[in-house]
Amino acid sequence: MPVEEFVAGWISGALGLVLGHPFDTVKVRLQTQTTYRGIIDCMVKIYRHESLLGFFKGMSFPIASIAVVNSVLFGVYSNTLLLLTATSHQERWAQPPSYMHIFLAGCTGGFLQAYCLAPFDLIKVRLQNQTEPVAQPGSPPPQYQGPVHCAASIFREEGYRGLFRGAWALMLRDTPTMGIYFITYEGLCHQYTPEGQNPSSATVLVAGGFAGIASWVAATPLDVIKSRMQMDGLRRRVYQGVLDCMVSSVRQEGLGVFFRGVTINSARAFPVNAVTFLSYEYLLRWWG
Ligand SMILES: C[N+](C)(C)CCCC[C@H](N)C(=O)O
Numbered sequence: 001m002p003v004e005e006f007v008a009g010w011i012s013g014a015l016g017l018v019l020g021h022p023f024d025t026v027k028v029r030l031q032t033q034t035t036y037r038g039i040i041d042c043m044v045k046i047y048r049h050e051s052l053l054g055f056f057k058g059m060s061f062p063i064a065s066i067a068v069v070n071s072v073l074f075g076v077y078s079n080t081l082l083l084l085t086a087t088s089h090q091e092r093w094a095q096p097p098s099y100m101h102i103f104l105a106g107c108t109g110g111f112l113q114a115y116c117l118a119p120f121d122l123i124k125v126r127l128q129n130q131t132e133p134v135a136q137p138g139s140p141p142p143q144y145q146g147p148v149h150c151a152a153s154i155f156r157e158e159g160y161r162g163l164f165r166g167a168w169a170l171m172l173r174d175t176p177t178m179g180i181y182f183i184t185y186e187g188l189c190h191q192y193t194p195e196g197q198n199p200s201s202a203t204v205l206v207a208g209g210f211a212g213i214a215s216w217v218a219a220t221p222l223d224v225i226k227s228r229m230q231m232d233g234l235r236r237r238v239y240q241g242v243l244d245c246m247v248s249s250v251r252q253e254g255l256g257v258f259f260r261g262v263t264i265n266s267a268r269a270f271p272v273n274a275v276t277f278l279s280y281e282y283l284l285r286w287w288g
Pocket residue numbers: 013016173174177178181212215216219269272273
């Protein structure tokens with residue numbers, strides 16, 4: 001099993017992640033709290049109350065976990081394609097796999113990475129939703145003091161299964177949309193690259209950026225539900241399950257609720273995924 005894809009997936013994921021984290025914090029707040037009027041209002045408030053550090057809340061854990069999560073995504077994707085089409089990463093530009101195979105490999109990667117991502121993503125969302133200023137002397141400490149404390153408290157208060165709260169919604173969000181992610185990327189690269197050649201850096205950047213946007217737009221409805229399920233259980237349980245969360249969210253806030261955070265998600269998705277795919281391709285070419 002080629003391991004280069006796993007390592008390249010890890011490094012490229014970490015680069016994209018740091019770049020995108022401030023956008024991600026704004027997104028999570030907009031999706032789960034009602035105190036902000038919009039993107040700018042949310043940014044100004046975070047900056048005023050919590051300084052620049054506020055934007056980077058909850059980042060250390062995703063950085064550590066991206067090693068597992070992105071390497072599973074890219075490693076499983078690439079190796080599933082190898083199984084389906086018998087072509088390695090290097091041969092794939094000369095003999096492009098069918099869109100059906102790309103979609104299936106993307107879904108498989110998405111499904112398996114969601115399982116690894118679930119507890120890490122839960123902790124990230126819980127930490128991002130703490131609005132207390134970072135380390136202010138005299139003020140009461142936030143409920144969770146850091147990722148490890150957060151994980152331990154969830155485990156203590158909500159049990160092992162508590163760590164997988166929202167995992168179902170996450171799996172439903174990621175399985176089809178990771179298929180869309182890779183189809184868009186490979187499709188755009190193919191479209192703008194002469195037969196048999198490797199795609200240029202500019203093509204990889206643009207294709208990666210649009211792949212991020214396309215998959216995030218499709219993922220946003222379930223992303224909102226996922227974030228809400230993850231915050232549920234903090235004080236008392238409100239939702240009975242994914243469907244119940246969908247129904248009561250729509251009842252209370254209308255259909256628009258499914259698109260909360262879509263603008264900020266797309267603005268984040270372009271740079272993050274452009275950098276992720278560019279570094280992924282370059283690392284593999286460099287090692288190949
Ligand atoms: C499938 N879904 C849309 C959820 C994510 C697709 C892009 C994943 C990337 N690591 C990022 O954070 O943007």
